[in-house]
Amino acid sequence: MRILLIHSDYLRYKTKSKTKIAEKIEDEKKGGEFDNALVVFTAVEREDEKDADAIIESAVSEIMNVSSQVKPDNVIIYPYAHLSSSLSSPDAAKNILKGMESKLKEEGVAVSRIPFGWYKSFEISCKGHPLSELSRTITVKPKEEEKAEE
Amino acid sequence: MRILLIHSDYLRYKTKSKTKIAEKIEDEKKGGEFDNALVVFTAVEREDEKDADAIIESAVSEIMNVSSQVKPDNVIIYPYAHLSSSLSSPDAAKNILKGMESKLKEEGVAVSRIPFGWYKSFEISCKGHPLSELSRTITVKPKEEEKAEE
Numbered sequence: 001m002r003i004l005l006i007h008s009d010y011l012r013y014k015t016k017s018k019t020k021i022a023e024k025i026e027d028e029k030k031g032g033e034f035d036n037a038l039v040v041f042t043a044v045e046r047e048d049e050k051d052a053d054a055i056i057e058s059a060v061s062e063i064m065n066v067s068s069q070v071k072p073d074n075v076i077i078y079p080y081a082h083l084s085s086s087l088s089s090p091d092a093a094k095n096i097l098k099g100m101e102s103k104l105k106e107e108g109v110a111v112s113r114i115p116f117g118w119y120k121s122f123e124i125s126c127k128g129h130p131l132s133e134l135s136r137t138i139t140v141k142p143k144e145e146e147k148a149e150e
Numbered sequence: 151m152r153i154l155l156i157h158s159d160y161l162r163y164k165t166k167s168k169t170k171i172a173e174k175i176e177d178e179k180k181g182g183e184f185d186n187a188l189v190v191f192t193a194v195e196r197e198d199e200k201d202a203d204a205i206i207e208s209a210v211s212e213i214m215n216v217s218s219q220v221k222p223d224n225v226i227i228y229p230y231a232h233l234s235s236s237l238s239s240p241d242a243a244k245n246i247l248k249g250m251e252s253k254l255k256e257e258g259v260a261v262s263r264i265p266f267g268w269y270k271s272f273e274i275s276c277k278g279h280p281l282s283e284l285s286r287t288i289t290v291k292p293k294e295e296e297k298a299e300e
């Protein structure tokens with residue numbers, strides 16, 4: 001998983017048209033505006049499918065870590081395929097993005113997830129302080145192989 | 151090289167503070183505003199150092215190709231290390247970014263290059279049409295090895 005975290009004065013977005021892999025959304029998800037937002041542009045990668053739970057946990061831990069420093073009022077999970085050239089399947093991506101949203105909610109974070117698979121217009125204002133633009137590659141160490149011999 | 155091309159209603163930026171690798175800039179470069187802009191967020195990669203001229207040519211050709219479709223009034227080269235985890239040296243990056251600027255100028259494009267190595271605030275408005283967000287990996291095929299035998 002590649003993430004790009006932008007600490008923003010505001011993020012606004014509107015869905016414009018669907019791609020073939022667009023998720024179904026309620027009308028209230030067709031646009032939004034968030035102030036003092038940590039926008040987490042996220043590309044879920046093929047490797048992440050091997051252990052979705054661990055990737056979710058690791059991504060959320062990284063987001064919480066940055067949040068504790070920049071203190072946003074909102075955390076926004078923004079699907080962003082353009083950060084990787086080795087993408088997961090759309091279904092795996094949606095599951096992992098939703099998993100991140102759930103886990104951040106559990107942690108008490110004001111989190112919103114932007115619709116997956118839609119063309120969107122957006123406006124963002126990056127604050128420009130040294131922690132306002134960060135990128136991370138999230139990987140999970142392979143689990144120890146079960147030993148074949150006793 | 152990784153590039154992310156955003157066709158934008160506007161881009162505004164201000165330099166905030168220097169990093170250790172900041173380029174020297176004139177006052178007029180400390181901020182700017184551009185309408186109907188194709189913003190080319192660019193990460194120069196280690197591999198690109200092997201053949202800077204070819205990478206510049208290939209990147210410019212890709213930018214011209216997208217420009218011919220979205221018809222921006224301005225093309226903005228925006229250094230963006232966050233698009234890659236395998237960056238070139240800062241000097242190589244600056245040379246290649248400057249090379250892209252020069253070549254686009256030669257082609258008659260209204261091009262501006264955003265300062266390298268500064269923390270910056272910025273505002274951008276992505277139009278949201280299907281060609282308004284594109285990413286590309288620019289590589290150069292290795293040159294044919296000189297044959298050792300006659």
Ligand SMILES: [Mg+2]
Nearest residue numbers: 079080120283
């Ligand atoms: Mg998008």
Ligand SMILES: [Mg+2]
Nearest residue numbers: 133229230270
């Ligand atoms: Mg920057």
